[in-house]
Amino acid sequence: MAIVGATGLVGRTMLKVLNEKHVPLDSLALFASDRSAGTEIEFRGETLTVQTLNEHSFDAIDIALFSAGGVLSRAFAPIAVKAGCTVIDNSSAFRMEPDVPLVVPEVNPHDAMNHHGIIANPNCSTIQLVLALEPIRKIFGLRRLIVSTYQSVSGAGQKGIDQLTSELQGIEPSQRISPHPLAFNTVFHGRPSDQQGASTEEEIKMRREIRRIMSMPQLPIAVTCVRIPTTGGHAESVYVELERDWTIPDIHACLADYPGLHIIDDAQQDAYPTPVSAFEKDDVFIGRIRQDEDYPRGLMMWVVADNLRKGAATNAVQIAELLMQKKS
Amino acid sequence: MAIVGATGLVGRTMLKVLNEKHVPLDSLALFASDRSAGTEIEFRGETLTVQTLNEHSFDAIDIALFSAGGVLSRAFAPIAVKAGCTVIDNSSAFRMEPDVPLVVPEVNPHDAMNHHGIIANPNCSTIQLVLALEPIRKIFGLRRLIVSTYQSVSGAGQKGIDQLTSELQGIEPSQRISPHPLAFNTVFHGRPSDQQGASTEEEIKMRREIRRIMSMPQLPIAVTCVRIPTTGGHAESVYVELERDWTIPDIHACLADYPGLHIIDDAQQDAYPTPVSAFEKDDVFIGRIRQDEDYPRGLMMWVVADNLRKGAATNAVQIAELLMQKKS
Numbered sequence: 001m002a003i004v005g006a007t008g009l010v011g012r013t014m015l016k017v018l019n020e021k022h023v024p025l026d027s028l029a030l031f032a033s034d035r036s037a038g039t040e041i042e043f044r045g046e047t048l049t050v051q052t053l054n055e056h057s058f059d060a061i062d063i064a065l066f067s068a069g070g071v072l073s074r075a076f077a078p079i080a081v082k083a084g085c086t087v088i089d090n091s092s093a094f095r096m097e098p099d100v101p102l103v104v105p106e107v108n109p110h111d112a113m114n115h116h117g118i119i120a121n122p123n124c125s126t127i128q129l130v131l132a133l134e135p136i137r138k139i140f141g142l143r144r145l146i147v148s149t150y151q152s153v154s155g156a157g158q159k160g161i162d163q164l165t166s167e168l169q170g171i172e173p174s175q176r177i178s179p180h181p182l183a184f185n186t187v188f189h190g191r192p193s194d195q196q197g198a199s200t201e202e203e204i205k206m207r208r209e210i211r212r213i214m215s216m217p218q219l220p221i222a223v224t225c226v227r228i229p230t231t232g233g234h235a236e237s238v239y240v241e242l243e244r245d246w247t248i249p250d251i252h253a254c255l256a257d258y259p260g261l262h263i264i265d266d267a268q269q270d271a272y273p274t275p276v277s278a279f280e281k282d283d284v285f286i287g288r289i290r291q292d293e294d295y296p297r298g299l300m301m302w303v304v305a306d307n308l309r310k311g312a313a314t315n316a317v318q319i320a321e322l323l324m325q326k327k328s
Numbered sequence: 329m330a331i332v333g334a335t336g337l338v339g340r341t342m343l344k345v346l347n348e349k350h351v352p353l354d355s356l357a358l359f360a361s362d363r364s365a366g367t368e369i370e371f372r373g374e375t376l377t378v379q380t381l382n383e384h385s386f387d388a389i390d391i392a393l394f395s396a397g398g399v400l401s402r403a404f405a406p407i408a409v410k411a412g413c414t415v416i417d418n419s420s421a422f423r424m425e426p427d428v429p430l431v432v433p434e435v436n437p438h439d440a441m442n443h444h445g446i447i448a449n450p451n452c453s454t455i456q457l458v459l460a461l462e463p464i465r466k467i468f469g470l471r472r473l474i475v476s477t478y479q480s481v482s483g484a485g486q487k488g489i490d491q492l493t494s495e496l497q498g499i500e501p502s503q504r505i506s507p508h509p510l511a512f513n514t515v516f517h518g519r520p521s522d523q524q525g526a527s528t529e530e531e532i533k534m535r536r537e538i539r540r541i542m543s544m545p546q547l548p549i550a551v552t553c554v555r556i557p558t559t560g561g562h563a564e565s566v567y568v569e570l571e572r573d574w575t576i577p578d579i580h581a582c583l584a585d586y587p588g589l590h591i592i593d594d595a596q597q598d599a600y601p602t603p604v605s606a607f608e609k610d611d612v613f614i615g616r617i618r619q620d621e622d623y624p625r626g627l628m629m630w631v632v633a634d635n636l637r638k639g640a641a642t643n644a645v646q647i648a649e650l651l652m653q654k655k656s
């Protein structure tokens with residue numbers, strides 16, 4: 001196996017997750033940009049040296065987890081595929097390509113089996129949401145989705161954390177992900193097109209990816225994506241109208257035993273999921289499950305996950321495990 | 329005039345706003361709890377001493393701005409009214425009482441004229457939202473509202489700011505507004521009832537107050553109220569379905585010249601309102617005005633205001649100005 005982008009936030013989390021999940025590996029090669037090459041990283045008692053990529057990097061690799069940005073994925077994923085390696089790509093480079101499956105293992109594992117060398121890992125905000133929606137969809141159907149996100153600045157990588165941390169310490173950040181301050185503030189993602197009333201890239205991604213993963217190309221989805229001064233995980237305020245009648249105990253029942261989900265919803269104990277409590281966990285957490293008083297088919301819930309774990313590294317490693325199961 | 333709760337966050341903001349707006353005052357009496365009595369506060373070159381309340385505190389007062397919590401309002405507002413004083417109450421004590429008008433001066437100023445001694449100042453999250461919705465309602469009608477809030481911890485007073493600040497400095501907070509950490513986190517407001525699937529008090533308040541102020545007792549409203557680690561103001565992700573067809577320029581046009589509103593919405597310049605940019609401003613700021621691609625009558629927008637200003641002190645002072653205009 002190989003990790004491309006091993007020194008980044010997601011790459012380092014991939015290493016942790018591979019280790020915690022005791023994923024069996026014959027070998028592990030680590031790659032990164034020229035700047036990070038030579039970095040030494042401990043893994044399972046060995047010291048691995050991060051290498052730069054070249055045309056032969058993937059000659060002896062079965063699976064490569066890419067998380068080094070879209071430009072690098074576009075350049076090296078085809079080289080890896082040609083060498084017989086399967087690429088699990090965390091960038092948005094291939095997510096909407098028809099012959100590249102976009103996979104959340106608890107939702108559409110079958111799609112992973114129909115790959116042509118590349119499998120795309122969805123956007124962090126997408127993954128936790130489709131996982132929370134899938135068990136509900138199966139039983140009650142989805143009619144309409146309205147979501148507002150509360151996203152960690154770590155979604156923009158180490159840069160985001162650095163800007164927030166510097167600002168909180170009263171230091172001018174050396175690099176920034178937004179011209180607005182992050183500390184004590186809310187900001188939106190990457191600049192949308194110059195069209196008045198346009199959505200941001202993150203909002204467009206979520207809408208497209210949810211539809212694709214859930215095989216619901218017509219599902220009405222309205223999304224507002226917001227970054228807030230958190231680092232532990234993404235939270236989402238979800239409003240979803242279901243096709244059929246439901247009750248609160250129905251929803252609890254259908255979510256309770258679903259793999260990868262964890263309900264925390266006890267008002268009397270102030271129990272609900274938070275970005276801090278989800279930090280470094282692999283599950284998606286759901287709380288504040290409520291019914292719209294005016295539209296009884298309208299369901300509200302609060303969905304939280306560590307965006308570097310289930311939103312990125314954990315999901316990619318789970319896809320790798322699917323491929324390894326198929327082989328064995 | 330008098331301010332009850334003059335040493336609190338809102339009380340101190342009331343003093344600032346009275347001064348900035350050059351509100352003509354014959355005299356100003358400051359009251360607070362026993363604990364804060366004796367505190368000296370500078371106002372227009374004079375040193376005012378904060379007094380404790382007693383049965384005769386309001387004998388020579390025309391208008392009293394109360395912001396010292398519901399318990400104190402319930403105890404002393406009737407005494408003030410009996411003394412001939414008009415009370416503008418920032419607590420939630422009287423907001424739903426039929427003979428107490430609930431007023432946002434840009435929305436329902438006429439209601440302020442029908443008071444019986446007490447006028448209620450709405451909840452902070454309510455004020456900014458109804459002000460943003462009112463010009464749209466007038467022209468296009470409202471059919472349905474779905475809101476998720478991003479609220480400053482200052483909504484819980486100095487305690488909230490203290491908990492967040494202590495946590496960010498790595499100090500154990502001496503007082504807390506939530507059993508969960510506020511730093512790098514999201515929390516919900518006061519514990520709801522023990523009923524499964526219940527809304528929090530803040531969510532219930534918003535729903536009831538919006539309907540009352542806008543005289544739309546049947547308007548479907550689904551609200552999720554969230555506190556995030558900000559101190560400058562509240563932000564709201566608003567989804568509203570209108571009764572009639574509209575375009576983005578229509579909405580810009582109807583909001584642009586409305587009193588108290590300010591549009592900041594230029595994607596190419598990363599221009600949108602934020603809690604930091606709204607801090608210490610009196611206006612309500614609106615940005616990210618978008619149309620739902622699937623339901624063209626669905627409007628999305630981002631509404632931000634300083635919750636201590638327009639969300640509390642400024643709105644109360646504006647109500648006082650309405651009363652003073654009526655008198656003169």
